[in-house]
Amino acid sequence: MFIEQVINGLTLGSIYALFALGYTMVYGILRMINFAHSEIFMVGAYIGFWVLSSLPVFLPGFLPAYFLAVFILAMLGAGLLAVVVERIAYKPLRHASRLAPLISAIGVSIFLQNLIMLTAGASSRPYPEKLPLEQFNFFGAQVSSLQIFIFGLAVLLMFILTLFISRTRLGKAMRATAENHIVAQLMGINVNTVISLTFIIGGGLGGIAGVLNGLYYGSVKYNMGFLPGIKAFTAAVLGGIGNLKGAMAGGFILGIVEAFAAGYISSENKDIFAFVILILVLLFKPAGLFGEEVPEKI
């Protein structure tokens, strides 16, 4: 039972971690909390839903390519939407007070939820089951192929992201912009491009998290982003907002805490434990678990 709860927690945590990266990256660059990110996640899940239900699997052998297409489309769609939101709702407010883009983000979030509610319907829709499900025995615990897939994909994406930020020129530009906009601009970095790139990557990861969420729970709904959004934001704060490794660790910690709370203590109050951990961390380490250890924030 212990191992099974760890596996449940890690799967849940993978989704939170991918989702949390979008919050933390935007905060790192713009020092703003992008509350519309939970809707990017939801739209990503819907893109996956539309692609999966309209595109048939041609041959069983094409399944990996098929899923690759689903994820790429969801990632691109969600990433582009995030950039459009940034251009329309945040960029004009870049030099306004810090509250203005925050409120604008909440507005975008309400708008996108209602847009999807009116176009795709208000009730939850079942996600197409196209991934063959198999059970494996892992030290006496049951693991499903979907859980392995979610965890594996999340870890792979996080690994690629870390490499991208630390090894490439664009990654260096992002780190520089996160440290100081003006100086980065003086050094010849196009800050607007970097900000767009941040939104594309963050939004794309959020979109993938949405598709994984849909596959894992088997349904999509227009307000599905709200609660996971709060959890992912919590994960970002828990790890130290603005810090990539913090968001990843925060996501996994939160997922495991939730699984243990629901499994061992009380399933109806599992959300309370996640937030109690957050309050405790903020009381004793206000910058989050990893907030102060890394000098360079992004």
Next chain:
Amino acid sequence: MYRALLIALGILTGFTGCAKSPAGMKVVKIALVCPLTGDVAAMGQGMKRAAEIAVEEGNAAGRFQDIKLELAAFDDRADPKEAVNVANQIISDRQIAGVVGHLNSGCSIPASQIYSKRGLLMITSASTNPKLTLQGLKNVFRICTTDDVQGSFAANYFIDKLKITRAAVIHDKTSYGQGLAEEFKKQFEIRQGKITGFDGINIGDKDFRALLTSIKNKKPSLIYYGGMYTECGLISKQAKELGLPVPVVSGDGVFTPEFIKIGGNATEGDYASMIGIPPEKLPKAKAFIERYKAKYPGVDMQPYDTYTYEATSLIMEAIEKTGKDPAQIVDYVSRAKFSGILGETTFDAKGDTLNKTISIYRVKNGKFIYCE
């Protein structure tokens, strides 16, 4: 100039008046309140279709000489707060002569208190929590069987027929879900069954794996769920994914094709109890089912459709016999011996129907099949 305008105005109002109702006809409305949007909207939309058919038939048959009946559908989103708002809206509309609804017991109970302020008739076709009619409200009636009957029926069925002795119970903490789960647990324990756990979940939750993992450890041979189909579908699906291949059993809140759509193949072999006997087995319901299929081709019938049709028809009969005075309508219904598609309906002193039957269904090849 003024004259021309007045004439034009007269013609206009004359036209609109004509389009709505022939001169001299009074409009009397029957309110239908149920979730038309949200997670249980599928059931609510079914109720609306059924009530529309009933009202349409009433108007077409010319039973009401100087009255034109209208159906006013309201959406309570399965939310008790919204239910109270809608109820207040309804009692302020004097054209409304009676209410059919609500669906969820958690909505029906607070809303019934609002209707009683004006003495407005309320007949629920779907709320099964016994507490609704225990409030001592004279205006509240119920034409469906209650959860104390339903929960204990399921407990007896699984102990007698399937010799199941260990069950895990989950509920959604609502009046309906928790009430039903408690009735099941009570009877199951009276019959010497072992309840391995009694856990609440939150409506809207998607992840039950952690809870199901701990349930799996206690080795139940059945999961009983008190609540609605969305969560139950996910529970069934996730239980089987975790390697807990026991049947999930629930009540009328789950008896809908939507449950099978959400849970997918995992729901194969799951059970649901349902109030009443299958509509196909009711000789008088045949005409209604045919009309429903003709009017809404390709649409699945939902579990409370026949009940809603029946409740609407009963209100129509009360309007026909007494006019539109709320007190007289309530009085008529309390003494009514109504013969409709469900058979003979009469009410006890609390307002519950005396026509109490329960059936059990099992999912086979993606469809609910009648067992008993």
